[in-house]
Amino acid sequence: RKEVEQDPGPFNVPEGATVAFNCTYSNSASQSFFWYRQDCRKEPKLLMSVYSSGNEDGRFTAQLNRASQYISLLIRDSKLSDSATYLCVVTAGGKLIFGQGTELSVKP
Amino acid sequence: DADVTQTPRNRITKTGKRIMLECSQTKGHDRMYWYRQDPGLGLQLIYYSFDVKDINKGEISDGYSVSRQAQAKFSLSLESAIPNQTALYFCATSDRSGSYNEQFFGPGTRLTVL
Numbered sequence: 001r002k003e004v005e006q007d008p009g010p011f012n013v014p015e016g017a018t019v020a021f022n023c024t025y026s027n028s029a030s031q032s033f034f035w036y037r038q039d040c041r042k043e044p045k046l047l048m049s050v051y052s053s054g055n056e057d058g059r060f061t062a063q064l065n066r067a068s069q070y071i072s073l074l075i076r077d078s079k080l081s082d083s084a085t086y087l088c089v090v091t092a093g094g095k096l097i098f099g100q101g102t103e104l105s106v107k108p
Numbered sequence: 109d110a111d112v113t114q115t116p117r118n119r120i121t122k123t124g125k126r127i128m129l130e131c132s133q134t135k136g137h138d139r140m141y142w143y144r145q146d147p148g149l150g151l152q153l154i155y156y157s158f159d160v161k162d163i164n165k166g167e168i169s170d171g172y173s174v175s176r177q178a179q180a181k182f183s184l185s186l187e188s189a190i191p192n193q194t195a196l197y198f199c200a201t202s203d204r205s206g207s208y209n210e211q212f213f214g215p216g217t218r219l220t221v222l
Contacts, residue, residue, distance in 0.1 A: 008148065034210070043198060043213035044151070087150065094158070095141075095166070096211055098150035 003027060004099035006088050012105045017078045021102045023071040023088030030090040030097075033064055035073050038085045038101065047073075047086070078106045111135045112214040114199050120220045127186040129217050131199030139202045140182040141211065142166075142174060144195040151198065157182055158204070189221045 006023045013019050025033075033050035048055065050062040050071055061074040071088055083106045088099040112133045121127055131140065138159050143151040143166075153166030155174040163174060171193060173185045186193055196218050200211040 004150070041196060041216070041218075043215055045213070046210050049210075094139075095153060095156060096151075098143075098152075100148060100150040 002099070003092070003097045004088055004090055006099035006102045008100055008102060010103040010105050012107060013078055014107055015078055015080060017106075018074065018076045019078055019104065020075075021073045021086055021088075021104075023073075023099055025069050025071070025088075025090045025097075027090065027092050027097070028069060030092055032091040033062075033071050034089040034096075035060075035062060035071075036087040036089055036098075038087055040084075044087055044098075075104075078104075080106050080108065082106050110215065112199060112201055112212055114197075114214040114217050116217060117215065118218045120222065121189055122222050123188075123190055125189050125221075127189050127219065129184045129197055129199075129219070131182045131184070131214055133180050133199075133201045133212075133214075135201055135203070135212060136179075137201040137203045137212075138179065139204060140176065141200040141202075142172075142182065142184045143198045143200065144168065144193075145198065145216075146195050154184065154197075186219075186221075189219075191221045194219060194221045 004025045035047040036044040037047045038044040050064045054063045059076045063072045085101040087101045115130045141156040142154040157176045199214040202211045
């Protein structure tokens with residue numbers, strides 16, 4: 001079993017749609033959680049950290065459920081520029097463990 | 109100028125050749141990492157270094173070696189390249205005191221082993 005699992009997609013949605021990505025992790029000792037964004041085989045960049053209480057950054061909302069070891073990312077009012085691969089990331093021993101990513105394609 | 113740079117950006121080589129990928133950073137971070145990414149897979153950690161005198165194996169270190177020449181430089185070597193090492197390689201850095209272990213990535217090196 002992979003340490004961090006995501007649905008690879010692709011998710012094809014129209015502009016303006018709301019889309020949600022889910023992620024599960026296996027290491028209950030993980031302390032920090034993130035969503036990274038990766039555009040077309042470029043370098044990953046931090047999108048947002050994920051806090052236990054849930055957090056929002058503009059159109060993006062992240063949720064963490066420690067009991068279920070589950071992380072989610074909600075994108076509201078999707079833009080064409082949101083098209084990318086979204087990587088779920090957890091920490092383990094000071095290192096980052098990456099999921100394989102979920103591909104999002106926003107269409108006009 | 110980019111904070112994390114990688115050279116070369118693209119490389120095609122033949123089986124059995126020795127290859128070195130270089131990474132430099134101007135962020136002043138202590139921690140540096142090498143990852144590889146294969147299509148449809150997440151980033152896999154090859155080696156990491158928490159300071160100049162510290163080198164650690166990641167999950168897929170076989171066939172690779174590293175050298176931390178200075179705080180700002182971390183190089184990855186393939187002593188005898190093989191085709192299944194064809195991948196996109198990323199270097200990353202983080203600050204030990206940074207919040208939530210955010211890592212900053214270089215632009216990547218696309219390596220093809222024929």
